[in-house]
Amino acid sequence: MTTTPAPAERDREPRSDTADSTHSPDSADSAGSTDDFLRLDQQICFSLNAASRAFGGVYRVILKELGLTYPQYLVMLALWEHGELPVKKVGEHLRLDSGTLSPLLKRLEAAGLVRRERSAADERSVVVRPTEEGTALRGRAVRVPRRIVAATGFDLTEILELRARLDRLTSALDTALLEDAPDPA
Amino acid sequence: MTTTPAPAERDREPRSDTADSTHSPDSADSAGSTDDFLRLDQQICFSLNAASRAFGGVYRVILKELGLTYPQYLVMLALWEHGELPVKKVGEHLRLDSGTLSPLLKRLEAAGLVRRERSAADERSVVVRPTEEGTALRGRAVRVPRRIVAATGFDLTEILELRARLDRLTSALDTALLEDAPDPA
DNA sequence: CACAATTTAGTTGTGCACAACTAAATGGCG
DNA sequence: CGCCATTTAGTTGTGCACAACTAAATTGTG
Structure with missing residues (x-):
């Protein structure tokens, strides 16, 4: 038990600026508004x-x-x-x-x-x-998929929906990658 | 494109190769259902x-x-x-x-x-x-998360929902793993 | 106090993901 | 035909994920 001194960071409060996507990301620290986005538990990819x-x-x-x-x-x-x-x-x-x-x-x-x-x-x-x-x-x-589904605790409908969403996400990310890092020359 | 001779094996319903002793009892509702589960594009994990x-x-x-x-x-x-x-x-x-x-x-x-x-x-x-x-x-x-969100093309609501679902999935899988794995007798 | 069990990082070995590269076969074109 | 760009696998090198293990410090218990 590490007895961490707990060095009193700023309180990280889920500020409700979430939809503030047009806010300029300009100024240096900006310790307030964009802070939430950097929180680990807010990251979809995580x-x-x-x-x-x-x-x-x-x-x-x-x-x-x-x-x-x-x-x-x-x-x-x-x-x-x-x-x-x-x-x-x-x-x-x-x-x-x-x-x-x-x-x-x-x-x-x-x-x-x-x-x-x-x-x-x-x-x-x-x-x-x-x-x-x-x-x-x-x-x-043959039995593997059934066991996997059982382990998720999800029903089939929910799985299908999640899968569709993930596939759409993958497509979007692939597209974004192609648009951003092209070298068509 | 390799001009594959197209071995015409697209439709496979090999019920006979499953002659193992442990017969899967539950469900088994409709014909071909087990087969579908083995299809790559049906796998949620994929x-x-x-x-x-x-x-x-x-x-x-x-x-x-x-x-x-x-x-x-x-x-x-x-x-x-x-x-x-x-x-x-x-x-x-x-x-x-x-x-x-x-x-x-x-x-x-x-x-x-x-x-x-x-x-x-x-x-x-x-x-x-x-x-x-x-x-x-x-x-x-600081600006990384915003760029990531932009690349997904998802709005924040959708991201939050997806995240919640994934976290629930992770919990369920962890639980299943704990229940299934350890048997140090 | 002695000492076994636990905690914490680190190391080793296997396997996957991917970038960058090589080598060989193919196909197009003058 | 000769030449070159493309296609296809493979190789090399870096980094991550995880199991199994080691070493050292700490803790609990008699």
Whole structure:
């Protein structure tokens, strides 16, 4: 118990200037009005991040018995759905690039769940397909989503609504990123 | 675009591969329901994850001019709010353990933004406090949240609602984890 | 007081995310 | 045909997340 002296910061009161989005962010300290926005528990991304990691913990426990990590599980989901995919397509489905996928797929291959082979038609492409063992794993994975949903305590309607909202958020953020950091040259 | 021969396996209803002993009893209301749950685009965690990483991209661009990563920014937020904190408390605020924080704080210290010193009262504890430079950075960080909010395209009401929902989700997941995980018999 | 249990940071090892880069194959174009 | 821009995976390096562990200080209890 650290017996912190509690150095008497200013009282942080949830000021009701919240909708004051047009207020100029100019002057230096501005310790009053914009203060609230800097509070940790006001940050949407923090809540998002925390939820994502909380999910990670639950998935870690549940997927342990399948011998998968969560990203590996996502790859297997994509393969179960599509049968086989070039690395490129896997990356599109999962929003991951080869820097993440190459070692991940190598681990899945080492675990005997997928095989990777260069496409004959296009030697640049590497096609990933589940092995028999990988396909068999699907039977054991079927119960995972239900257990996850149960852990959230949300009903299906609420989940669908949240999902829609998050997808819209992701789109907006992607768009903002493209508008802000272009280098079209 | 790889001119995939389109293996025509789009429609899969492989009920036969689930010959395991433990038959899922509950619900099982309609045909194909289990199948749908395994679809990638049905997974709430995937949407959450994607949103979290999309945020990461936006923060990366915005925080670059402050020389901070997102987790480093969160630490600075906590320090700006509380003045100084032992590592333990930082971890509680951010839901991070020492395995993550120790190297992160070391990098912040190397950047000259914080100092770390052993508490005299309790030699186990290490107190983190912002340097003058670290405190000064706050002035430049003040406008970050507004830019983030702008990038989402959400209004404040919607953000608050989403945040509340996510926090509730995180609580539920944490609870489920505590109930499920420990069985040290 | 002695000493075991707990608390607190730190270290090590594994895996993911992503930027920046390399290498090889492909396709377009003169 | 020869050449070059593009596409596709892979590699390297940095940083975060977390489990499992260590070391040291502190606390509780007899």
